[in-house]
Amino acid sequence: xxxxxxxxxxxxxxxxxxxxxxxxxxxxxxxxxxxxxxxxxxxxxxxxxxxxxxxxxxxxxxxxxxxxxxxxxxxxxxxxxxxxxxxxxxxxxxxxxxxxxxxxxxxxxxxxxxxxxxxxxxxxxxxxxxxxxxxxxxxxxxxxxxxxxxxxxxxxxxxxxxxxxxxxxxxxxxxxxxxxxxxxxxxxxxxxxxxxxxxxxxxxxx
Amino acid sequence: xxxxxxxxxxxxxxxxxxxxxxxxxxxxxxxxxxxxxxxxxxxxxxxxxxxxxxxxxxxxxxxxxxxxxxx
Numbered sequence: 001x002x003x004x005x006x007x008x009x010x011x012x013x014x015x016x017x018x019x020x021x022x023x024x025x026x027x028x029x030x031x032x033x034x035x036x037x038x039x040x041x042x043x044x045x046x047x048x049x050x051x052x053x054x055x056x057x058x059x060x061x062x063x064x065x066x067x068x069x070x071x072x073x074x075x076x077x078x079x080x081x082x083x084x085x086x087x088x089x090x091x092x093x094x095x096x097x098x099x100x101x102x103x104x105x106x107x108x109x110x111x112x113x114x115x116x117x118x119x120x121x122x123x124x125x126x127x128x129x130x131x132x133x134x135x136x137x138x139x140x141x142x143x144x145x146x147x148x149x150x151x152x153x154x155x156x157x158x159x160x161x162x163x164x165x166x167x168x169x170x171x172x173x174x175x176x177x178x179x180x181x182x183x184x185x186x187x188x189x190x191x192x193x194x195x196x197x198x199x200x201x202x203x204x205x206x
Numbered sequence: 207x208x209x210x211x212x213x214x215x216x217x218x219x220x221x222x223x224x225x226x227x228x229x230x231x232x233x234x235x236x237x238x239x240x241x242x243x244x245x246x247x248x249x250x251x252x253x254x255x256x257x258x259x260x261x262x263x264x265x266x267x268x269x270x271x272x273x274x275x276x277x
Contacts, residue, residue, distance in 0.1 A: 002256055064232065073234040076241065076252075077259075083236025126237040129245050144242035146258030152266065163263025164256075171267045178269070 002164040003059075003078040004121055006152065007172050008052045011179070012159035015040055015050040019151035019160050023054075026122065026150040027139025033103045035119040036151050052151065052160050054119035055080065055101035063093035063102060077143070079121040084137045087115040121162070122149040 015038055023029065023036045036054035057080045064072040064080065071086035072093075093116060094102040107114035124141030127134035134141060142150060152162035161168040242248075243255035264270055 002259060004259075067232075070232050070235040073236065073239065075239065081239065083234075086236045123242060124239075126239040129240050129242065141242070143259075144245055145247060146255060146262070148259065148262045148266075153262070158266050158268060161263075161266050163266065164260060167260060167263045168266070171263075174267070174269055 001076065001078075003166075004057060004163065005078075005165045005168060006054065006056060006149075007161045007168050009159045009161070009172060009175065010049045010051050012157045012175075013038075013050040013052060014157055014159070016156060018154050018156055019052045022150040022154035023119070026142070027120075027135075029117070029139070030105055033105050033117050035101075035103065035117065052155075053099050053101075054151070055097075055121070056099055057119075057121055062096035062098070066092045066096040068092060073126075075123060077121075077123070079123045079143070081120055081123060081125050081138075082116065082118070083126050084115045084117075085126075089113040089115050091116075119149075122147070 017038055020034065020036050020038060027035070029035055036052060038050050039053050040048065040050040042048045057078065059078070061072065061074075061080045063082075064074070067082075068090060069086050069088055071083045072080060073082070074080055089104060089107075091102075091104065091113060094100070094104065101118045103117045105114040105117060106112065120138050122140060122142035124134045124144065125138035127137060129141050129144045140150075142148070147153065148162045152160045161171055241250075241252075243252050244250055248255040248258075268274070
């Protein structure tokens with residue numbers, strides 16, 4: 001049984017916002033709602049790192065535990081989804097989520113909140129697959145098409161990985177073992193997997 | 207008597223040290239979702255569906271895609 005997860009490789013993320021744009025475009029997410037966003041630490045300083053954050057589809061999802069109307073469910077692929085027809089927009093899930101994933105569209109004046117919206121892992125929701133209603137409420141259902149989330153598939157550096165947990169963990173592990181750490185992460189040798197030119201290998205040999 | 211007292215005290219002190227299930231088994235009150243592999247594309251074949259997803263996930267591994275994994 002698949003256990004779908006995201007991993008964001010902070011060493012590879014170049015803060016291009018391709019994932020957030022792909023998500024917005026794929027699901028026609030309304031203004032003010034960000035199902036996926038980029039978080040950058042040490043912006044503009046050496047050691048700057050960016051990470052793409054959305055719902056992480058937790059195994060022990062806190063949003064699920066605190067929801068007063070029990071509108072969350074988990075699919076066979078372990079994707080955490082919710083029923084918008086049941087959601088009352090109370091915001092408990094927002095306080096429970098460690099990633100700030102639940103989003104609330106402004107539904108009226110004076111900060112009135114609408115129903116919660118979050119990353120669906122491009123798996124739609126509890127409506128008929130590929131129906132107009134599913135798209136309106138939850139966005140496109142790429143999973144039912146046998147595709148992975150748009151954000152990960154669009155990622156230019158493949159920093160954002162999506163898929164079955166053991167598969168993507170293996171990919172990430174291979175990367176870390178191949179690229180090394182510290183100084184080895186910089187320069188030509190890291191970018192192009194080494195070169196025969198002595199000038200390119202001066203840094204690697206030091 | 208002393209052993210018995212020690213055993214009772216130890217049981218009392220360690221009472222909070224067990225693992226409590228974090229994910230309370232709460233019922234889902236909403237609509238039933240259709241299985242993603244139920245449509246015309248996979249015709250209910252879950253294995254084929256999971257294979258399609260695994261193939262996509264493998265495509266994210268450029269060491270495989272470029273053939274560098276063999277080197």
